[in-house]
Amino acid sequence: MRYIIIGSGAVGGSIGGRLHESGRSVVLVARGAHFEALRDNGLRLMVPTGTLTLDVPVVARPEDVELRADDVLVLAVKTQDSVAALDAWAARPVAGGGTAGERLPLVCAQNGVENERLALRRFRNVYGVCVILPSTYLKPGEVVAPCGPYTGALVIGRYGTAAGRPGAGVDDTARQIAGDLEEARFLAPVVADVMRWKYGKLLGNLANVVEAVCGSASDAAAKDLIARAKAEGAAVLDAAGIAYASGAEITELREGTVDPQPMPVERTRGSSWQSLARGAGSIETDYLNGELVLLGREHGVPTPVNAALQDAARESVREGREPGGLTAQELSGRIAAGATG
Numbered sequence: 575m576r577y578i579i580i581g582s583g584a585v586g587g588s589i590g591g592r593l594h595e596s597g598r599s600v601v602l603v604a605r606g607a608h609f610e611a612l613r614d615n616g617l618r619l620m621v622p623t624g625t626l627t628l629d630v631p632v633v634a635r636p637e638d639v640e641l642r643a644d645d646v647l648v649l650a651v652k653t654q655d656s657v658a659a660l661d662a663w664a665a666r667p668v669a670g671g672g673t674a675g676e677r678l679p680l681v682c683a684q685n686g687v688e689n690e691r692l693a694l695r696r697f698r699n700v701y702g703v704c705v706i707l708p709s710t711y712l713k714p715g716e717v718v719a720p721c722g723p724y725t726g727a728l729v730i731g732r733y734g735t736a737a738g739r740p741g742a743g744v745d746d747t748a749r750q751i752a753g754d755l756e757e758a759r760f761l762a763p764v765v766a767d768v769m770r771w772k773y774g775k776l777l778g779n780l781a782n783v784v785e786a787v788c789g790s791a792s793d794a795a796a797k798d799l800i801a802r803a804k805a806e807g808a809a810v811l812d813a814a815g816i817a818y819a820s821g822a823e824i825t826e827l828r829e830g831t832v833d834p835q836p837m838p839v840e841r842t843r844g845s846s847w848q849s850l851a852r853g854a855g856s857i858e859t860d861y862l863n864g865e866l867v868l869l870g871r872e873h874g875v876p877t878p879v880n881a882a883l884q885d886a887a888r889e890s891v892r893e894g895r896e897p898g899g900l901t902a903q904e905l906s907g908r909i910a911a912g913a914t915g
Contacts, residue, residue: 575754578639579603579648580659582612582632584709584845585683586650587717589760591619592725594630596758601639602632609634611715618716621725622835641668641678646751647697648681649689652849653861656689664696679747683728685779685845686861687772690733701748704729704771704819706828708842712852720842722835727761727828728752731768761831767817774819777807779844779862783883786846786857787890787905789898796902802879807866813873843897850890850897859887882909 576599579590586602594600594617604612612632619626633639645668651659664675674680680697682689683705693700707726710718719725730752732743748764755762765771780803785791791800811818834842849857863880870877882905890899 575599575750576601576642576645577648577754578641578645579650580663581649581651581655582608582617583650583711584717584848585705585707586648587617587619587711588707588709588719588725589648589650589683589728589755589758590630591617591626591628591717591719592758592760593754594628595619595626596754598754598758600630602630603634603636603639604632605634607714608711615715620716620718620720620837620839622720622722622837636662636666641666641674643668643670643677645674646679646681647674648683649693650683652845652856652858653684653686653689653692654856654858656684656692660693660696679751681730681751682733685775685858687769687776687865688861690769694734699747700733701730701751702733702768702772704768704775706775706824706832708832708834710839710842710848712848718837718839718842720834720837720839721832723759724761724831725759727763727832728755729763729765729768729771729827730755731765733768761827763827770817771819771824773811773816774821774824776862776865777804777811777818778821778824780804780807780866780880780883782844782846783857783859783863783887784902784905785844786850786859786897787883787886787895787900788902789847793902795906799879799883799902799905803863803866803883806870806875806877806879810866810870810873810875810877813875814869816869846887847897850895850899853894853896855891857887857891859884863887878909878912 579586582602582604617628679699681701683703752762781800863884
């Protein structure tokens with residue numbers, strides 16, 4: 575198998591770098607200054623054992639790589655960028671006939687629960703991944719992956735089986751991908767219920783925007799916001815009849831296997847914090863907190879905390895704020911006043 579990593583930031587760069595290091599064939603896909611840095615200097619992957627400089631092939635566009643029948647496409651962009659990426663790759667021809675959407679497996683290594691549905695509209699063979707991979711991408715060409723002994727946990731399973739139950743399939747392709755990931759320093763269990771794991775991770779990701787907007791999630795007011803957001807989320811999923819892995823299950827999976835190690839860099843921040851810090855111009859909160867707001871509206875469950883956090887994230891992007899533009903106390907005041915901005 576050859577792995578085409580679509581989006582080579584924190585998650586994609588970590589996965590692609592480790593796969594390349596383990597001897598797998600990898601092509602990174604990146605844009606702008608990140609593409610130029612990867613092309614000119616290779617990928618600098620900072621891990622607990624030191625800094626790896628990896629000469630991984632990199633392209634800027636789907637047209638720049640000829641797809642083969644043994645390729646695996648790994649989608650690692652933020653959800654707000656998924657449609658453009660999926661449309662760009664699905665119609666690409668594959669050597670020997672057919673298109674990528676018809677022939678190639680597409681692996682969604684992303685937060686949230688919307689990507690698999692978007693992918694299945696365009697790709698026949700879609701695999702979900704619950705990504706537990708603390709990592710940072712702030713500088714072009716450089717990714718920090720501070721955990722060990724495994725770089726991350728990537729829970730994988732097929733999405734959209736013939737039985738019509740999303741995530742109900744465990745097949746040979748999932749097992750082969752998982753085997754490659756295991757040899758590349760990832761914990762990669764293959765499960766029959768991958769979306770259950772992804773919904774569990776979604777509840778954990780509700781904290782991302784608090785850290786991003788407030789700059790930190792460690793003070794008492796921020797912790798209270800996070801607890802209230804998660805309580806709303808659990809109530810929504812229960813009302814919708816959606817199964818989700820518990821926080822204890824996720825902790826048990828990673829405890830002792832995916833742990834931050836001492837490194838000469840600032841501690842890893844969440845993906846939403848990184849988006850604001852980089853000035854990316856967008857943030858994935860609409861597909862994290864916003865997913866629970868949507869489900870709450872569908873099932874009659876109030877979600878004032880998550881709605882306020884979603885609005886604060888949009889406001890931060892719109893006004894070009896860096897992390898820490900609002901305090902947790904200010905957000906709590908907005909919620910108490912019933913104001914979502």
